[in-house]
Every structure is written in structure tokens, then in C-alpha cells.
Amino acid sequence: MSMKSKVQTLATLYTLCRWIYFLSIVVFPILCILLLVFQFPVWMMIGYLCYVLVLYCMIHLLHAKISIYTCPSCHQAFGISLWKDITAYNAKAGSKVLVCPHCGTKEVMESKQKK
Numbered sequence: 221m222s223m224k225s226k227v228q229t230l231a232t233l234y235t236l237c238r239w240i241y242f243l244s245i246v247v248f249p250i251l252c253i254l255l256l257v258f259q260f261p262v263w264m265m266i267g268y269l270c271y272v273l274v275l276y277c278m279i280h281l282l283h284a285k286i287s288i289y290t291c292p293s294c295h296q297a298f299g300i301s302l303w304k305d306i307t308a309y310n311a312k313a314g315s316k317v318l319v320c321p322h323c324g325t326k327e328v329m330e331s332k333q334k335k
């Protein structure tokens with residue numbers, strides 16, 4: 221067995237995906253200009269948008285898989301789904317407004333990486 225846990229591997233993949241996503245967004249305006257100048261077919265741009273969307277979902281899926289939240293009220297730990305990871309309001313960096321599945325408390329909860 222390797223030294224790295226599954227969560228650590230996913231966390232590395234998460235960081236990598238975020239970098240690729242960041243670069244893809246930065247490159248986007250340049251691609252738009254190239255599209256106009258060289259008159260690339262529109263399906264190329266649609267393809268690129270699909271690629272960015274898939275990457276976006278990948279990032280949220282990985283974040284949901286590696287993160288754990290602790291309820292400030294009942295102190296129970298819980299994970300969230302991909303859908304919740306995308307839709308939950310980000311109160312600040314690394315924190316989301318979540319409803320505890322154990323006691324129903326709606327509160328700002330800080331994400332921690334699973335061990």
C-alpha cells in the first residue's frame with residue numbers, strides 16, 4: 221500500500237484541477253479573439269465551454285469528497301453532496317452556509333479536509 225491515503229490523493233487532484241481551471245479561464249478571452257480573427261468554427265468554442273463546465277463539476281465533486289463539516293451546535297461531523305457543494309452559499313473562503321443533517325441547525329460551517 222502507498223503512503224498516501226485516498227483523501228490525500230484526491231486533495232492533490234483537487235489542487236491540480238483548480239490550477240487547470242484557473243488557467244483555462246485566463247486563456248478564454250484569448251481563445252475568443254482567436255475565434256474571431258481566424259474564424260474558427262463555433263463548435264470549438266462550445267466544446268471549450270463544455271470542457272470548462274466538466275472541470276468545474278470535477279472541482280466541486282472532489283471538494284465534496286475530501287471535505288467534512290462539523291456542526292457548531294451538536295458537534296456531529298458530516299459530508300455534503302456535489303449538488304450542495306455547488307449551490308450552498310459561500311459565507312467566506314472555505315466556509316458554507318449549511319443545514320446540519322443531524323439537528324437541523326442552519327449555520328456558517330467551515331470545511332476541513334477528511335483525515
Ligand SMILES: [Zn+2]
Pocket residue numbers: 291292293294295296320321322323324325
Ligand atoms: Zn447539528
